[in-house]
Amino acid sequence: MGLEKENILIVDDDIHILELLQRHLQALNYHVYKAVSVKQALYVLHDSTIDLLITDIQMPEIDGLQLLKYTAEHYPEIPKLVITGYPSVDDAMSVIKSGATDYLTKPFTKEELKQAVNRSLESSKKTKKPKEKKQTAVSGYGQMIGQSTAFEKVTQIIERVKNNKATVLIEGESGTGKELVARAIHFSGKFAKQPFIAVNCGAIPENLLESELFGYTKGAFTGANENKNGFFQAANNGTLFLDEIGNASTAVQAKLLRALQEKEITKVGSQKVEKVDLRIIAATNNNLQEDIANKSFREDLYYRLTVVQIDVPPLRERKSDIPLLVEQFLRKYGVEYKDRLLQITDDALKMLQRYHWQGNIRELENVIQRAVIMSDGKIDIKDFPDYLKYKIEFPDASFSSLQQMEKEYILKVLAATNNNKTKAAEILQIDRKTLRQKLK
Numbered sequence: 001m002g003l004e005k006e007n008i009l010i011v012d013d014d015i016h017i018l019e020l021l022q023r024h025l026q027a028l029n030y031h032v033y034k035a036v037s038v039k040q041a042l043y044v045l046h047d048s049t050i051d052l053l054i055t056d057i058q059m060p061e062i063d064g065l066q067l068l069k070y071t072a073e074h075y076p077e078i079p080k081l082v083i084t085g086y087p088s089v090d091d092a093m094s095v096i097k098s099g100a101t102d103y104l105t106k107p108f109t110k111e112e113l114k115q116a117v118n119r120s121l122e123s124s125k126k127t128k129k130p131k132e133k134k135q136t137a138v139s140g141y142g143q144m145i146g147q148s149t150a151f152e153k154v155t156q157i158i159e160r161v162k163n164n165k166a167t168v169l170i171e172g173e174s175g176t177g178k179e180l181v182a183r184a185i186h187f188s189g190k191f192a193k194q195p196f197i198a199v200n201c202g203a204i205p206e207n208l209l210e211s212e213l214f215g216y217t218k219g220a221f222t223g224a225n226e227n228k229n230g231f232f233q234a235a236n237n238g239t240l241f242l243d244e245i246g247n248a249s250t251a252v253q254a255k256l257l258r259a260l261q262e263k264e265i266t267k268v269g270s271q272k273v274e275k276v277d278l279r280i281i282a283a284t285n286n287n288l289q290e291d292i293a294n295k296s297f298r299e300d301l302y303y304r305l306t307v308v309q310i311d312v313p314p315l316r317e318r319k320s321d322i323p324l325l326v327e328q329f330l331r332k333y334g335v336e337y338k339d340r341l342l343q344i345t346d347d348a349l350k351m352l353q354r355y356h357w358q359g360n361i362r363e364l365e366n367v368i369q370r371a372v373i374m375s376d377g378k379i380d381i382k383d384f385p386d387y388l389k390y391k392i393e394f395p396d397a398s399f400s401s402l403q404q405m406e407k408e409y410i411l412k413v414l415a416a417t418n419n420n421k422t423k424a425a426e427i428l429q430i431d432r433k434t435l436r437q438k439l440k
Contacts, residue, residue, distance in 0.1 A: 006051030006121060007160060009033045011041040011067065012083070013059045015303055017106070021054065021083075024110045028117070031160050036303045038062040039261065044307060045071065047165040047279075050078055052120055057084040068100055079120040083108070142184035144177060145328050146321035150313040154181060157310050162189030165279040167260060169245075169305045171288075172312030175362030178283040179243060181312055185281060186239040194238030197231050201252075202244035210252050211268045214259075220269025232265050232276050239279045245305070246286035246297060253298045260304040280305070315357040315364060322353050325361060329368040330379075340372050344379040351381055355388050410438055 008030050010021045015036065022032050033048060035041035038059060044050070053071055057064040068080055085106035101120040104112065140146070141155040161168055162185050170178045179198060186196045204212055211220070215230035231240060242248075248256065259265050260280060264273050282305050291297035315322070326344060334341035357363055371383040381389065400408075410428065417423040425435045 005030045007031045007033065007049055008052045008054060008117070009035065009041060009044055009048075009050045011035045011038065011053070011055040011059075011064065013037060013056065015299075017056070017083070018303070021113070024113050025117070027110070028114055030117075031157065033166060033307055034303070035307065036300075038064070038067045040304065040307070041067060042070070043263075044166055045075060045078075048161070049164070050075070051124075052079050052081060052117065054081045054083060054117075057082060077124060079124045081116055081120045140324075142180065142188055144180050144184055145324045146318060147324065148318040148320045150318040151321055154310060154312060155184075157308065158184050158188065161185060161308050163191075165191075165277075167279070167305055167307040168281045168310060169308070170281065170283040170310045170312060172283075172285060173314050173360055174285045175360035176312040176314055177361050178285075178312055179241065181310060182239070182241040182281045182283060186241075186279075191238055191279065195235050196239045196241065197235040198241040198243060199231050200243045202247040206249045206252075209248060210255065213252065214255060214265045214267055216268040217270045220267070224269065227267075230265075230267070232259065232278070233274070235278045236276050237278060239281055242280065242282045244284060244286075245282040246284045246288055246291055250296075250298065253301050257298060257301045257304060260301070315360045319353050322364065323349060325364060326352060326368060329365050330372065333369050333372040337372060342372060342375055342377070342379050344371075345381070348379055348381050348384065351384065351388060351390075407438060410435065 005028070008025055010018060010025070010032060012018045012021070013036055018034055018036065022034060025032050033044050033050065035044055039062070041053075041055070045053075053067075053075075055064040055067055064082065064084075068082070071078055071080060079101040081102045081104065082100045083104045083106060101123050102116045104116045108116075141158065144151070144155070146152075158181065168182075168185065170181050172178050182198070183196065186192060199213070201209060211224075211228075211230065213230045214232055215228050216224050218224055218226050242256075255265070259276065263277065264275050266273055286297075288297050288302055292299045292302060326349065330342060330344065352364070352367075359366075367384060367388065370385070371379045375383045410424070413424045413427055414421070417427070421432055421435055425432050428435065430438075
């Protein structure tokens, strides 16, 4: 099912409520932005097109009432739904006066949420023009190829976020194409002419990552012979893609959190604060929730990064896209190796669609590249490695008791001696009486 409905921003400092709301709203087919504070919510409102604001009232530092008042004047067309665990007549009056469309008390059911959201959105439809439904490409998006339902879900989210600077976390297994998703977000939107800087946090030594990200001043450490800007400055006004974010040290995570919260950074060795205006897209194949439990990843940074989440499906969940991907890779390596524009047999293609692809698209590309090199003509099953081919799974050997094994062996000896018990007893080195007992 596609994302047919509106963009909803949910604001709550209680991460459990935030995740509950996200699950319910996504199940109702809405696109969700998340914010754990009023400050983060203001950034999302500024950078994104929001159709409904859902906010808690009781929050630290700046409460939800101030957010309601701000939104009512700066974004008067956005309906506002309040969710609170502290209901009272005074609160209700304050909320309504602040411009809220509806009021929902914790705990609430999914059906109660659905009805409240519907009422809030209906109140604004009379003054808003209907949104045009955007069509995604039939078989591709940017450098990505596919037409499966799983692929379309990813491209629909890209359509929602490509023209704003909301922070995005891309999750998926290694080899699924997370950087291609990040590039599609940047280069298909209105910021395409601005810089796109990709940084692999796992490829830079931990002691250098901070200075590479934020820059450093002359004399900050041995070898720092001049002032140098970092990746944040290089990506200013554009997009900074932080791949393998789970590998960043806790010190770097603290600085990243400040950069996301305050939109400012400080070079290594400097006291001067520099403002930055850019979009952060992070990616990981780690389970960051497990990393949070293990204290290796900051929980507050995780919820700053997950304003929008994109789960890139593994190839085994989009096997219908394999023929399109194979065709793309055949063209790519056919051109690269000159005059190697080859075709593939139906049997070979079926075999590729049967395999589980633990290494995802990267593994498929490597297999096709090898086949283009090795094939003498049309690519067939023989041009692929054996591990892709059909295997017979033999059942595990079942174990018999020692008594049963002994009896089976005696029967074999008897069969070999034409049931001559005397001769069989001699071979077995037992007497005939013992032989009879063992056969019982």
